[in-house]
Amino acid sequence: MDKVVRCKGICRVYADDAYPVQALDNVDFEVATGEFVSLAGPSGSGKSTLLNIIGGLDRPTSGSVYLGDVCLNQLDESELSDLRLYQMGFIFQDYNLIPVLNALENVEFTMQLQGVHPGERTERAMATLASLNLDGLAHRRPAELSGGQQQRVAIARAIVTKPKVLLADEPSANLDSKSTESLLALLRQLNQEQGVTIITATHDPLVMRYAGRRVLLVDGHIDIDDSDSIDNAH
Amino acid sequence: MGIGETTLDTHGGSPARRSVLNTLLLIMSIAWRNLGRNRRRTGLVASAVAFSILLTVFFMSLQTGSYAVMTENATGFLAGHIQIQAKGYAEEARLETTFAGVQELLKQVRELPAVLAVTARAQTYALASVGERSVGVQIMGVNSAAELVLSTLPGFVVEGSYMGLGDPAIKNAQLEGSLSLNGEPLTEQVPAYIGSVLARNLGLALGEELILLGSQKRGGIATLVLVVTGIFSTGQTEVDRALVQIPLPTFQEIFNLHDEAHMLVIKGRDISQVGLLRRELNDKFPGLYVQSWFQLLPEIEQAMALDRISGYFFYGILLVMVVLSVVNTFIMMVFERTKEFGVLLALGMRPWAIVGLLQIEALWLCLLGIALGLVLAAFVVFVLGSIGIPLGDNAELMKAFHMPDRAYPQFSLIANLISPFFMLIFIQLAAFFSSIRVLKMRPALVMR
Numbered sequence: 001m002d003k004v005v006r007c008k009g010i011c012r013v014y015a016d017d018a019y020p021v022q023a024l025d026n027v028d029f030e031v032a033t034g035e036f037v038s039l040a041g042p043s044g045s046g047k048s049t050l051l052n053i054i055g056g057l058d059r060p061t062s063g064s065v066y067l068g069d070v071c072l073n074q075l076d077e078s079e080l081s082d083l084r085l086y087q088m089g090f091i092f093q094d095y096n097l098i099p100v101l102n103a104l105e106n107v108e109f110t111m112q113l114q115g116v117h118p119g120e121r122t123e124r125a126m127a128t129l130a131s132l133n134l135d136g137l138a139h140r141r142p143a144e145l146s147g148g149q150q151q152r153v154a155i156a157r158a159i160v161t162k163p164k165v166l167l168a169d170e171p172s173a174n175l176d177s178k179s180t181e182s183l184l185a186l187l188r189q190l191n192q193e194q195g196v197t198i199i200t201a202t203h204d205p206l207v208m209r210y211a212g213r214r215v216l217l218v219d220g221h222i223d224i225d226d227s228d229s230i231d232n233a234h
Numbered sequence: 235m236g237i238g239e240t241t242l243d244t245h246g247g248s249p250a251r252r253s254v255l256n257t258l259l260l261i262m263s264i265a266w267r268n269l270g271r272n273r274r275r276t277g278l279v280a281s282a283v284a285f286s287i288l289l290t291v292f293f294m295s296l297q298t299g300s301y302a303v304m305t306e307n308a309t310g311f312l313a314g315h316i317q318i319q320a321k322g323y324a325e326e327a328r329l330e331t332t333f334a335g336v337q338e339l340l341k342q343v344r345e346l347p348a349v350l351a352v353t354a355r356a357q358t359y360a361l362a363s364v365g366e367r368s369v370g371v372q373i374m375g376v377n378s379a380a381e382l383v384l385s386t387l388p389g390f391v392v393e394g395s396y397m398g399l400g401d402p403a404i405k406n407a408q409l410e411g412s413l414s415l416n417g418e419p420l421t422e423q424v425p426a427y428i429g430s431v432l433a434r435n436l437g438l439a440l441g442e443e444l445i446l447l448g449s450q451k452r453g454g455i456a457t458l459v460l461v462v463t464g465i466f467s468t469g470q471t472e473v474d475r476a477l478v479q480i481p482l483p484t485f486q487e488i489f490n491l492h493d494e495a496h497m498l499v500i501k502g503r504d505i506s507q508v509g510l511l512r513r514e515l516n517d518k519f520p521g522l523y524v525q526s527w528f529q530l531l532p533e534i535e536q537a538m539a540l541d542r543i544s545g546y547f548f549y550g551i552l553l554v555m556v557v558l559s560v561v562n563t564f565i566m567m568v569f570e571r572t573k574e575f576g577v578l579l580a581l582g583m584r585p586w587a588i589v590g591l592l593q594i595e596a597l598w599l600c601l602l603g604i605a606l607g608l609v610l611a612a613f614v615v616f617v618l619g620s621i622g623i624p625l626g627d628n629a630e631l632m633k634a635f636h637m638p639d640r641a642y643p644q645f646s647l648i649a650n651l652i653s654p655f656f657m658l659i660f661i662q663l664a665a666f667f668s669s670i671r672v673l674k675m676r677p678a679l680v681m682r
């Protein structure tokens with residue numbers, strides 16, 4: 001199977017405080033194209049840390065990370081930015097929309113960085129918003145949207161560039177169960193219909209139920225990985 | 235085929251499609267909107283910039299205005315914009331150091347387009363006596379009609395008139411170029427314009443005579459009887475105590491100068507072009523010595539230079555204060571917005587683009603402040619430029635330096651360019667140094 005993410009011997013030690021914290025301890029982890037993986041585990045087990053390292057938002061203390069054939073360890077900050085821009089989509093717990101831009105502009109943002117022509121940009125952004133039932137809210141700023149609506153705009157922003165991998169850190173933590181259901185339905189649809197690879201860190205059993213593969217992290221290493229459900233991904 | 239699909243195949247490199255222009259437009263618009271996000275901070279920084287622009291532009295305009303008046307007053311008093319002298323006269327003002335062919339020279343100089351007016355003068359020291367009392371005076375032969383255009387001295391008349399200009403007999407005699415009538419020298423009719431202190435020291439009143447005693451160019455004794463036809467008071471004691479003006483033809487006659495003078499005094503059409511005119515005259519009259527008012531009145535130039543330097547010092551301090559407060563605001567702001575920058579980085583904005591974003595925010599802020607400051611300054615300069623600012627009553631000192639008693643700020647292009655320019659540069663630097671830490675940010679660590 002074609003592996004899109006490969007982590008080999010990842011250690012991450014946070015050493016900036018008085019005593020060092022070993023957040024990840026020699027983690028080997030691979031994700032195949034088209035998988036929907038959930039990372040579970042107690043608080044502080046290293047879920048976010050692993051997700052950040054896969055997304056090039058942080059660097060491992062040791063070990064190597066590959067996205068496709070590219071070794072992230074060898075990229076500088078600008079190259080990592082480019083990699084995120086073209087190959088990754090992020091969904092955050094607290095949405096992180098750009099407050100001065102309205103929903104449409106937020107969705108257009110990454111395309112504008114990519115240099116997509118204005119006409120095509122707006123067309124694609126509107127289409128994506130419409131597919132998430134947000135077309136009526138295109139001209140609202142984040143502050144004028146509910147949490148669920150903001151998270152959907154964030155998803156639109158993350159998927160409009162058709163990333164290789166979609167990384168979501170606790171995407172449902174601030175949502176009620178109804179919004180969570182529709183978010184998950186949406187993620188599953190993206191995963192199954194468009195083949196987007198999704199990796200999500202979560203405490204939420206509902207999210208885990210939607211995922212095709214469940215990984216449990218404990219104390220910075222992988223405790224359980226039910227990789228046999230890979231076949232469910234497609 | 236969509237962009238997204240193509241770029242999915244590029245592996246980590248920077249695809250050519252990423253456009254600097256697009257990013258620039260994007261960050262310019264985001265930067266502009268960010269100004270509206272924290273109105274209080276924007277207002278504070280912009281008004282600090284505006285205030286210092288207002289102050290510097292206003293004071294520089296004031297300086298410009300007072301320099302203009304100062305040079306106009308100083309050069310207009312006696313010195314003129316430019317003087318042409320015989321070589322050596324500047325080092326030692328001897329009666330013998332004259333140049334000849336005055337009429338021809340006057341004609342040639344008058345023909346130059348940059349010249350507004352020109353006149354010839356001769357001068358020396360002599361003894362002025364009334365009865366038992368004698369004092370040394372500086373006697374100056376002038377063409378009174380030309381002096382009216384060139385010099386403000388005629389305007390300082392307090393009694394009588396300038397060189398008896400109201401008196402037709404004297405006027406006719408002057409126009410003929412000599413003061414003799416039927417071969418008899420008209421000595422008792424030679425008009426003299428003398429200082430008030432001299433008049434008091436000699437006990438002279440209008441219409442009374444004084445006797446002049448000096449030595450001629452070629453050795454003889456010059457004597458002359460003058461009639462006081464005008465008394466001036468300039469407030470400058472040395473001038474009021476010692477200067478006596480008489481008609482140039484008379485001067486030439488009694489001191490034995492034949493079509494000779496000590497200086498041509500020139501007023502140009504534009505004082506700012508004085509350097510050009512000086513060079514032109516220099517080339518035209520290689521045998522003579524041409525000086526501009528910089529050399530003639532070094533104390534004025536020095537006073538202005540000193541004033542300028544203290545001005546720069548003041549502007550420098552103002553600039554440093556404003557820049558420090560802007561730096562402070564920026565460092566706070568970058569700190570407060572750390573998470574936001576993390577998000578932008580996570581979404582794929584390059585670190586340098588974020589530094590650029592902050593540069594542009596600083597630019598917008600600065601332009602906002604500058605625009606505000608310039609508008610305010612233009613208004614203040616315009617209003618005070620037409621009514622003037624009274625400078626108080628330090629008359630003696632002011633007059634000594636040819637300072638006006640009211641200051642009129644004058645629009646100055648330099649003033650309007652220089653402080654905004656420095657403000658822009660320094661605030662850009664400030665923004666840069668407070669935002670470079672973005673380059674080292676790891677998004678995951680700053681987004682928590």
Ligand SMILES: Nc1ncnc2c1ncn2[C@@H]1O[C@H](COP(=O)(O)OP(=O)(O)OP(=O)(O)O)[C@@H](O)[C@H]1O
Nearest residue numbers: 014021022023042043044045046047048049050679
């Ligand atoms: N920037 C940091 N500096 C120091 N320690 C950190 C940092 N980020 C995470 N840690 C520590 O590393 C460990 C793993 O943190 P991480 O955020 O990956 O856990 P998590 O599984 O995502 O937890 P949660 O479920 O609470 O989100 C924790 O002990 C945490 O305190």
Ligand SMILES: [Mg+2]
Nearest residue numbers: 047048049201
């Ligand atoms: Mg976490």
